[in-house]
Amino acid sequence: MSSDTSRLGFYLLLAPILLWLAVLIILPHVGLFIVSITEKIGPREYTIGLGNYAKFFEEPLFWHTFARTAIMSIVATALTLLLGFPIAYYIAKLTKGRTKATLFLMCMIPFWVSELVRTFGWMILLRETGVISNGLQALGIVSGPVELLYNDAAIMVGLVYTSILFMVVPLVTTLDSLDDSLIEAGYDLGGSTQSIMREIVIPHAMPGIVSGCIVVFMLSLGNYLTPVLLGGKDSLWFTGMIYSQFITRFNWELGSAFGFLLLILSSLVVYLGLRISGQSLSATMGRT
Amino acid sequence: MIPTVPQRSFAKWCYRAYVALFFTYLALPLTVVCVFAFNNSVFPSLPWEGFTTAWFFGTEAPFIGVFHERSILRAIGTSAFVAVWVAGLAVAVGTCNAFLFVRHNFRGKGFLYIVMLLPLIIPGVILGISILVFSSNIANTLEDATGLWFDQLRPGLVLVILGQFSFVTTFATLVISARLQKFDPALEEAALNLGASKFGAIRQITLPFLLPAILASAVVAVLMSFENFNTTLMLVGSDSPLTIAMFDKLKQGSTPVLNAVSLLLILVSAGLGAMSLIFQKRRA
Secondary structure, rough: OOHHHHHHHHHHHHHHHHHHHHHHHHHHHHHHHHHHHHEEEOEEEEEOOOOOHHHHHHOOOHHHHHHHHHHHHHHHHHHHHHHHOOOOOOOHHHHOOHHHHHHHHHHHHHHHOOOEEEEEEEHHHHHHOOOHHHHHHHOOOOOOOOOOOOOOHHHHHHHHHHHHHHHHHHHHHHHHHOOHHHHHHHHOOOOOHHHHHHHHHHHHHHHHHHHHHHHHHHHOOOOOOOOOHHHOOOOHHHHHHHHHHHHHHOOOHHHHHHHHHHHHHHHHHHHHHHHHHHOHHHHHHHHH | OOOOOOOOHHHHHHHHHHHHHHHHHHHHHHHHHHHHHHOOOOOOOOOOOOOOOOOHEEEEEEEEEEHOOOOOOHEEEEEEHHHHHHHHHHHHHHHHHHHHHHHHHOHHHHHHHHHHHHHHHHHHHHHHHHHHHHHHHHHHHHHHOOOOOOOHHHOOOHHHHHHHHHHHHHHHHHHHHHHHHOHHHHHHHHHHHOOOOHHHHEEEEEEHHHHHHHHHHHHHHHHHHHHHOOHHHHOOOOOOOOHHHHHHHHHHOOOHHHHHHHHHHHHHHHHHHHHHHHHHHOOO
16 A cells, blocks of 8 residues: 555545534634624624624623523523432432333433424423413312413423433443442441432542533523523523524624624633543543 | 442432432423324313324314425425435545544644534534524625625525534544444455455445444434524524424414424434434444
8 A cells, every 4th residue: 555545545534524624613603703893884884893792791681691591501500410410320320220221211212302392392381271280270279370481490491301311321421430339338437328429429420410511501501492482571591682683683793792702601611611620522522 | 329228218219209200300291292292172282172183184274284284294305305415414524534533643633633522512503603604704705706696605405404514523423433443453454465455445344344333323413403403593594494394383373283293203203213222232
């Protein structure tokens, strides 16, 4: 095999990935940044400046929505961790063989289904004429129809539902690798269930916790369907704002600035999460 | 709390009850979606008016079933068209990437690998708008320069395919690379010793070995493409894929036709998901 043909082969392999990453990832984001620092001063007349970012900070509605989206995403991440951890622990430590495989599979099935279908399901359950409202009336707990949809709690239920798999899978993987004998040793040495959780299980599961939290936070931040369909009129979400700037208002300059701010927040969280846990991006993403 | 250490039975039962409650929570939305597909009512809500399959096969208004609702059938066709293109492109580029990352060492490999992972951490909406802005700018420039129209670069199926391809390829690359790493290069060398050409050896020895991973990633690509919403929403033109068409209908007010479509989607997704698991199991 001559080295000329193998070099040719190398460049032939290099071409598709460079084309893909340059044309669809890098250049579009550079372009997005350039548009975000462009201001329209007249018809077909533009100037460079930070006016779009200034507008974001001047208008309370914009940065309130931004902060709200970030805070709700943090709450959703924390809730997902709290609800998912016992499940992951149960699957990893208290079941074996076929039961374990079945439970794990049951966790995954809802996520093979389109997010739209899942959200639609919650709408049927929570709306005024929905299943839960009717159930509560039949049980005599409430006297008339109750509207459970279109509020922040409904958004939270939907967000946790959408992202819980991405918490449970990495947690099961890390908890699986914890040797039972370490837990037994903890009990032998007189540890209580709480102290064993705190001193042995949680430190061991930390990499899984961090990668789960990163992914869930990212997914919540970038979610569009759940807040739009389950949230009320006042439940604005930042992705919804980006959409309306782009598609409804046709203000691409401001929309690009919003998009960039969301990208910065999302990347910052990923970066900090990886720094705190001392993990690499490839290891974290490989796990999910 | 492990099986070999005894626990109070009250705590054990509480724990089991929580696990049962959790799985109910997981199953509940999907169950109601499926059940109300058979409700003989024009709203997907209680009261239960009796069992019907009209939302699948019905031909008379208001009971026009999925199989006779033209807009939905067209959307399914659009989705399938997009999915086939996305899966084909993603698997082809993903296979090339796997060979590049597993077989070659070059300067900047680590950096290129990180960039390759970026689509996973970019929110789908941002991916969509960045491609929208970029392609519109190119279209404007080209149209100003040439005076011709470049409709392909405006929102529409081409952009939807490119947008989905841009992140599905990362998954395909990861799955196929993982398989290629397990391949013993001695097998390929043996083929070369026996007189095979380089490409002959790859075609006859390496690619068949990779086939399970290639099929699994193709199935996952189809699934991701069918279900994608965020990126597609920003790039869609006049032909809507299924999720977008369903979203538009849902905003107008839902009828059980949506439940029927959802039920079919659940069945197809579960089938595809099972297929990808089977391929991956054979891989192990």
